[in-house]
Amino acid sequence: MKEIHIVVGALKNHLGEVLIAKRPDDTHLGGYWELPGGKVEPGETAELALSRELAEELGVVVRSLTPLIRIHHRYPDRHILLDAYLIDEFEGVPLGCEGQPVRWVARNELAQIDFPAANRALNMALRLPDTYLISGHFNTGDELLARVTKAIDDGVRLIQFRAPWLAAEDYTAQLQPLVSICHQAEVQLMLKGKPDLFERFPGCGLHLTSEQLFDPAIAVWAAQSDRKPLLAASCHNVRELEQAAKLAVDFATLSPVEPTSSHPGQPGIGWESATALVGQASMPVYLLGGMGRSDHGRAIASGAQGIAAITDLW
Secondary structure (H helix, E strand, O other), X not given: OOEEEEEEEEEEOOXXXXXXXXXXXXXXOOOOEEOOEEEOOOOOOHHHHHHHHHHHHHOOEEEEEEEEEEEEEEEOOEEEEEEEEEEEEEEOOOOXXXXXXXXXXXXXXXXXXXXXXOXXXXXXXXXXXXXXXXXXXXXXXXXXXXXXXHHHHOOOOEEEEOOOOOOHHHHHHHHHHHHHHHXXXXXXXXXXXXXXXXXXXXXXXXXXXXXXXXXXXXHHHHHHOOOOOOEEEEEOOHHHHHHHHHOOOOEEEEOOOOOOOOOOOOOOOHHHHHHHHHHHOOXXXXXXXXXXXXXXXXXXXXXXXXXXXXXXXX
């Protein structure tokens, strides 16, 4: 099956809204909304093709762009390679120069709009932040809350509560004040444990371990569950990333990129391998393991959503 290379751009306005356009009814996937863009022609780079397409379709001039995500998607009749970029700066007022309807939408509204199947991961990438913080070791509940509060004050909007040393009942006992803090700050909290946490703590997401990815009970639950909260997974290799895709997880972490003190003696996979694995993933991926603030740019340039880090090392 021939691969078709498509490039699209997410233009943002001063409200943080994203511009979408409607496909003509008489084209492939007609009637669906999409990010504006088009096919990369022979001899073009993705960046040059996007600049050309946005000038033709919207009448704007791209001044700055940042890689967002690369997606491989197979339809029954074609294989799409989709490169998406954030348009950080542009000149002109976007208009439907080819007669196509265009509109600005808030990122949290993207899930309610009819997009082609290939856009699911792209829309998730637009909704997710570029930093995913994981709670480190704590001795008291007050210490945990103080650390999470500081992270929120620093602008973090996606946090995982990880405490494998706690018994299940102690873990849930710490959750109520944590859930309250995150809810008030409009921060997405991800939990570790069994799927029943979804029902017990509405609005929280669930982060699966790599072992849970291959649990038949989890597969049944994922297939039957009408999930609204986020589902994530810890991955370390291509096999686990492929299994995460089968379960339709919303995003994944890939680790360890570099050696860490939490796993002494375990070598990291390295940036080259991490970049290659991210390029094969079908969902947004955060790089984990030895990551800090200074690694943001490199992670995003590798095609990752951003970095994941433990809060007490942040």
